[in-house]
Amino acid sequence: MASVTADASAAEAGSANEQPVFYVTDEHEHAEGGSTQLGFWLYLMSDCLVFAVLFATYGVLGGSFAAGPSPKDLFDLPLVALNTTMLLLSSITYGFAVLEMQKNRVSPMLLWLAITGLFGAAFLGIELFEFTHMILEGATPKRSAFLSSFFTLVGTHGLHVTFGIIWMITLIVQVRMFGLTDANKRRLLCLSMFWHFLDVVWIGVFTFVYLMGVLR
Amino acid sequence: MSTDSHTSHAIAPKTGHDDVHGHGDGHPVSTFKGYMTGFVLSVILTAIPFWLVMSGALDSKTATAVAILAIGAVQIVVHMIYFLHMTPSSEGGWTLMALIFTVVMVVITLTGSLWVMYHLNTNMMPMDPSQLP
Structure with missing residues (x-):
């Protein structure tokens, strides 16, 4: 007006x-929220650039061990495979939540969302276990340029997953209080994009950091 | 009077605008089949590179590296299509434009950094102390 x-x-x-x-x-x-999807996509693309810079840093510094431990000594591929499985499963369960949302069925949607959150938490737990294990072995971020860039890249991804889980809990509370309103559906679809985007970044991490690192 | 004529004027470009950019085209519709296809494909595309590296099935390390990078790229495309519902026409093509721009920037960042720093490393690093005169 x-x-x-x-x-x-x-x-x-x-x-x-x-x-x-x-x-x-x-x-x-x-219309209200008409451009939210595109706007959120643009945010994800800018986030993509953040990760590109971190990947480039890791690519440059990944071989500077400073006579310290190398990826071969540190990385436990079965554990990484388990972690990848957790994230992949959380992606498909979020998909099921979106399908229930499209049918306007609140309880199954909340159940799938909670399961997604649990898979996400399992991923974080395994990652934190891996980090503590490395740090207790003396492979701290201070040890070498390789470890600094490794912890920055993988840690930033982990931080994104953490915020995704916080967002998920917030939305569970929102939907329980206000139901599947248009605004809540929009938020659920934004989180869906965020969550699947994190899975895409993880593909880069396990290929470029873990598998290439062990191969090196 | 002026406000009246203005409103009628303002509505016409709005509908025209929606036709061009497709703002109000609603949410992308997800299907069970789409999600399951994406999931099965990504499980396969995750298992192959892990198997390649853990079993050492390919003798050459370079071949293994090229294979896992290629499979990783394919898996990213699978996720884009089946999980992120990317189509060339979503949001009137603007998501695809943003994606293409981002991919160009990512490629420049990655290849540029690796290329420049590789040459800096090989040409400007101080020599090994034993090689000094």
């Missing part, structure tokens, strides 16, 4: 002084 009056006055001023207008005067209204 404000834009309409401002626009009208601008149009009057323009006609009175015959001055050219160099901006869009008729701001049309968007």
Whole structure:
């Protein structure tokens, strides 16, 4: 409404002084949340650039062991495979939650969302177990450039998963309180994109960091 | 009067705009079949590289590295299509445009950093003390 009056006055001023207008005067209204999906996608793409920089840093520094432990000494591939399984399972269970959401069935949706959160928590638990194990062996981020870049890259991904789980708990509470409103559905779809995006980043991590590291 | 004429004026470009950019095209519809296809494909595409590295099935390390990187790239595309529901027409093509731009930036960042730093390493690192005169 404000834009309409401002626009009208601008149009009057323009006609009175015959001055050219160099901006869009008729701001049309968007439906609420109409551009959220695209906006969130743009956020994910910018997040992608953050990870690209961290991957590049790891690619450059990944071979600088400073006479310290190398990936071969540290990485436990069966554990990484288990971790990958957890994240992959959480992706498909989130998919099931979205399917229930489309059918407007609240309880099954909440159940699948909770299962997704548990798989996410299992992933985090295994990752923290791996990190503590490494740190107790003396492979701390301070030990070498390889370990600094490793902990930064994998830790940033873990931090994203942590925030994803917090978001998931928030949405479980939201849906329980207000039901599957349009706004909540929109939020669930945004978290869906976020969660699947984290899985995509993890593909890069286990290929580039763990598998290539052991291969090196 | 002026407001009245303005509103009628404002509605016309809005509908035209929606036609062009497809803002109000609603949420992408997910199907059980789509998710299961994506899941089965990603399980296969995850198992193969782990098996390749853990069993050492390929004798050459370079061949193994190329294989797991290629499979990783394929798996990323699978996730994009089946889990993130990427289609060339979603949001009127703007998600795809943003993705293409990001991929270009990621490729420049990765190859650029690795290339420059590799040459810096080989050409400018101090020599081994034993090689000094």
